[in-house]
Amino acid sequence: MNKKQIIAEGALFSNTLIWGGTFVMIKSVLAFISPMMFVSICFFVASVLLLPFVYPLFKSISKKQLSEGFILGVFLYIGFAVQTIGLQYTTATKSAFITGTFVLFTPILQTIIEKRIPTLGNILGVLLVTVGIIFLSSKENSLFSIFSELGEGFNVGDFLTLICAIFYAVYIVYLDKISANHNHRFLTFAQISVTGLLSILSVIVFSLLKIEPIKIEMNNEVVIAILYTTLFATILTTSMQTKFQQAVTPTRASIIFSMEPIFAALTAYFFINEKLSNFGIAGAAFIFIGILTSELWPKK
Incomplete structure (x- = not known):
């Protein structure tokens, strides 16, 4: 692994740490603000803050780059939106497990879209990470409780969450496909602003369709959560x-991102005293081993 790859993987690991750290903060403020409203505010504020830094680039942006940035933002938005809707109709356990399957879809889409076959080490890493997700999603008394829960009825919420996983995998692959031909500052702004705009529209539509009522009660806790999520978990990570x-x-990248639920669990353990189950610890171990396998397996 060269220096460029080490720096890149370090940045992606940092992203998962930041994303994982937001779960506790966001969970604590959802009593005061609806999920889609929170997302729309964070992405809108982020796009406003980024605008002065990318405005000078607008004249040099081609129509192709503009359309690709828009498409990338749509993919990111769809992942957020369908997961938000899906959570209204499924359990948190099922949602977490199904969302985690993006790690399975990514190598498939990488092969189809980019004609790049994953290495054997990456495939083994994905399988180990999947086992880890099963452990993380299972209840303490039964390793395969997640499958029993899924077997009780694959409903519309589960289907929408599956769409979320697929679109996040599409987002990862499409970003890889186009990012080399873009100024990363403009591409960051494009996807954040598109997601913000569509999220604002979703707040209105979701309210009219009674999917998610508009709720917002501003207080110090909500403001801090919005600022942290906007600056670190949106602008910096994107x-x-x-x-x-x-x-x-x-x-x-998808294997690295699978560390997010581990960081979320650790944050919850240290800050709000949520218990780490034995299955959760085992799941974290499998995910970590999967990452090491992907990293250390001979490339040839």
């Missing part, structure tokens, strides 16, 4: 992923 993901394969 910028780093856009700039550095191109140095690794989409499959490798």
Whole structure:
């Protein structure tokens, strides 16, 4: 692994740490603000803050680059939107498990879209990470409780969450495909602003369709959560992923991103005293081993 790849993977690991750290903060403020409203505010504020830094680039942006940035933003938005809707109709356990399957879809889409076959090490890493996700999603008394829960009825919420996983995998692969031909600052702004605009429209539509009522009660806790999520979990992480993901394969990136639930669990353990189950610890171990396998397996 060269220096460029080390820096890139370090940036992507940092992203998963930041994303994982937002779960506790966001969970605590959802009593005061609806999920889609929170997402729309964060992405809208992020796009406004980024605008002065990318405005000078507008004259040099081609129609192709503009359309690709728009498409990337749509993919990112769809992942957020369908997951938000899906959560209304399924359990948190099922949602977490199904969302985690993006790590399985990524190598498939990488092969189809980019004609790049994942290495054996990456494939083994994906399988180990999947086992880890099963452990993380299972209840303490039964390893395969997640499958029993899924077997009770694959409903519309589960289907929408599956769409979320697929579109996040599409997002990862499409970002890899186009990022080399873009200024990363503009591409960061494009996807954030598109996601923000579509999220604002979704707040209105979701309210009219009674999918998610509009709720917002501003207080210090909500303001801090919005600022942290906007600055770090939106602007910083999107910028780093856009700039550095191109140095690794989409499959490798998805394996790294599978660390997010581990960081979320650790944050919850240290800050709100949520218990780490034995299955959760085992799941984290499998994911970590999967990452090492993907990293250390001979490339040839």
